[in-house]
Amino acid sequence: MKYIISLSLLLITLLVNGQENYSALTQKALETMWKSKDEAGYKKALDMYEEAFKIYPDSIDGTGLYKSSVIASELNDYDKAFKYIIPLAKMQPDEDGVAGWSYIIGESAQSEYKNLLLDPRWNVLKQNAIKDREKFHKKLIKIEDEFFKIKSYFFDKIPNGKMLYEKIKNHNPYLSKNQQNYSITFKVNDSATTSYLIHLPKNYNPQNKYPLLFFLHGAVRSNVLSDYQMVQENLGGWNRFYTKYADINDVILVFPKGGEKYNWMTPDDGFFMIPEMLKQIKTAINIDDSKVFISGHSNGATGSFSYLMKQPTQFAGFYGFNTYPKVFTGGTFVENIKNRSFINFSTDKDYYYPPNANDDLTKLMKGIAADYKDYRYNGFPHWFPQFGESEPAFQILFKDLVNRKRNLFPKEISWEFDDEKYGNIDWISDIKLDTLKLKAPWHQELNFKITSWIDYDKDDSLIVKKVNKDAFDLKRKSGKIKAKYENNIFYIETSRIQSFSIKLSPEMIDRSKKIKVYLNGKLYFTQQIDYNQEFMLQNFEKYRDREQIWINFINVKI
Incomplete structure (x- = not known):
């Protein structure tokens, strides 16, 4: 019994190590392919993949077959390309493998296998791939339907904002999964x-x-x-x-x-x-x-x-x-x-x-x-x-x-951006830029120089190259906002900002008191805030967040 257990452990160790070594070899082949500038480079990458297949036949995976077939196609070695693409195409989309049909009729097949498209073997592969895809999608739809199945729920006809807030916070329509x-x-x-x-x-x-x-x-x-x-x-x-x-x-x-x-x-x-x-x-x-x-x-x-x-x-x-x-x-x-x-x-x-x-x-x-x-x-x-x-x-x-x-409701926020798609951070949202303005003195660039870089030489040995480059590209004008709150008072400083919104949570404010907003040192807003049910539902539909729940907002224009 002890011998059988030891042998099993040895086989598991060999399998894991084999997978690690196979992965390392194929990763190196992939890197070689990326750096290839001519036919000799592609040939070298293909040789490396084939060496990995030879040494670790039990570890051959879809990615290795895929890359090898693409390289062979580029080298116009049609027989070798089909040698790898035919078993790749037969891989089924089950729990233990890849679905090979996606490589044949996927997004990049026409470009990656352009040299094979007139070969009669390609048309046979394509027709079989289409059939395999249809079978798979029927199965996939059933599985996805089960995954997304939940209990029915509703948020309408809730009489007030406080009840809606609690309803969202405790929302749980979920079911067990198969x-x-x-x-x-x-x-x-x-x-x-x-x-x-x-x-x-x-x-x-x-x-x-x-x-x-x-x-x-x-x-x-x-x-x-x-x-x-x-x-x-x-x-x-x-x-x-x-x-x-x-x-x-x-x-x-x-x-x-x-x-x-x-x-x-x-x-x-x-x-x-x-x-x-x-x-x-x-x-x-x-x-x-x-x-x-x-x-x-x-x-x-x-x-x-x-x-x-x-x-x-x-x-x-x-x-x-x-x-x-x-x-x-x-x-x-x-x-x-x-x-x-x-x-x-x-x-x-x-x-x-x-x-x-x-x-x-x-x-x-x-x-x-x-x-x-x-x-x-x-x-x-x-x-x-x-x-x-x-x-x-x-x-x-x-x-x-x-x-x-x-940190759901941070007391302080600092946010800089140069694309209005990303003008949102926690309780500050919908920030719009005004890059024609001068930036504030506190709005400074942070960057550093990179002077050396590691690379591989022609012999695949690591070398250190001298470079002179900025760590970050800062080519577009940005805007920046600094914000904090305490005791129902918000203090906002802006640089190159046109407008923004302050989103509010009952975890942040005392609704029984007025909220004050100071914008760049001046009082901008003072008013009491109530629940906005339409806004609450819009935010929940947008993010499905049951913790960071916003009950209302304040629009600020500069």
């Missing part, structure tokens, strides 16, 4: 759909509120939108520690799928997706509104940082592995972090963002008293989460997540 994992289709626009995978706690109880963590994947340029998500592709591999500690701590995991155009980094077209997915999820399962978090790796970590900088209201905290801490669609206004928090897990062998820049960012964050931490792991490359040695970082992340709650 599955632990759900792939949910998400409409991006009239012509594009994607999806997100939800992993529930094993004993999910709809009477309990649960923390929720979004994980944003990297490599957005090489990903394509998919209208389903794969369980093992998200929960296994280098995401295994997310799954392990989410299960231990009863945290709901959400894995959105982004693509080249619609994602969380650049361009801005897909930035709406995560808040909108959150709203959708809140209609179906019982989320703790004060414990919603975002994490990610690489481009996904940059996305997490970007939500912190641009749209943090619905979230309690942010995390990133191997982060490039910069907003790529506008200015990076780092003082916005003071409204929330960020924990970064960096490595000293990372080509994506250099350790010296992380050190300088940490100094900047310390200088503004931000809730920011950087944990450095030496000896590891950009794909650090794939290594077993990354587990302590996940322990740090989940310890912070368990103990952190969103």
Whole structure:
């Protein structure tokens, strides 16, 4: 018996290590493909993928087959391309694999496999893929209907605002779920759909509120939108520690799928997706509104940082592995972090963002008293989460997540932005810019220089290159607002701001007394405020937030 147990443990260890090593090799092949400038580079990347397949045949996954077939197609090696794409196309969308049809009739198939389109084998693949997709969608609709099924409820005919407030606060129409994992289709626009995978706690109880963590994947340029998500592709591999500690701590995991155009980094077209997915999820399962978090790796970590900088209201905290801490669609206004928090897990062998820049960012964050931490792991490359040695970082992340709650009604707010889509932070909303005005003396830029960068040379050895670049792009004029309240009195200072609104909660004010608003040192408003039921319902429909409930607002024009 002892021999059988030992043999089983050995096989499990070999399997896990094999998966780690396979992932490391294919990641290196992927990096080689990205850096390729000619046919020789693509050939080298394909050789690396094939070497990984040869050494670890039991670890071959859909992503590896997909990348290999695309590279072979680019090299006009049709037989080799079909060698990989045929088994890829046969992968079924079940609990343990990927649906291969999406690679054949997906968003990028026409461009990525353009060299194969006239081959008779392609048409056979396409026709089979269409049939497989139809079967799958019928099944998916039934599963999604069950996921979104809730008890009936109503908010009309409630006689007064106070009762409506309590009704929203105690809103719980949720039902038990038949599955632990759900792939949910998400409409991006009239012509594009994607999806997100939800992993529930094993004993999910709809009477309990649960923390929720979004994980944003990297490599957005090489990903394509998919209208389903794969369980093992998200929960296994280098995401295994997310799954392990989410299960231990009863945290709901959400894995959105982004693509080249619609994602969380650049361009801005897909930035709406995560808040909108959150709203959708809140209609179906019982989320703790004060414990919603975002994490990610690489481009996904940059996305997490970007939500912190641009749209943090619905979230309690942010995390990133191997982060490039910069907003790529506008200015990076780092003082916005003071409204929330960020924990970064960096490595000293990372080509994506250099350790010296992380050190300088940490100094900047310390200088503004931000809730920011950087944990450095030496000896590891950009794909650090794939290594077993990354587990302590996940322990740090989940310890912070368990103990952190969103500050629903912060006494002080500081917010800077250069795009009016992101002129909202907690109880200050709908901020409009006036960039023709001179900025206030206290409205200063925060930035630093990056002087060196890690890169790979032609022999794939790490080298340090001299650079001279700003950490953040600050090309557009921004506006900034500073606000605080105490004892029914609001003090607001603005710079390059035209107008804004103050949203109010009974947790912030004494409704029996007048509210005063001082704008740039002068009394602007003094009046008593009552419940506005129409406004309350509009806000609930917009955010589905049962904790940060707004009962009325004050419009302010400068």
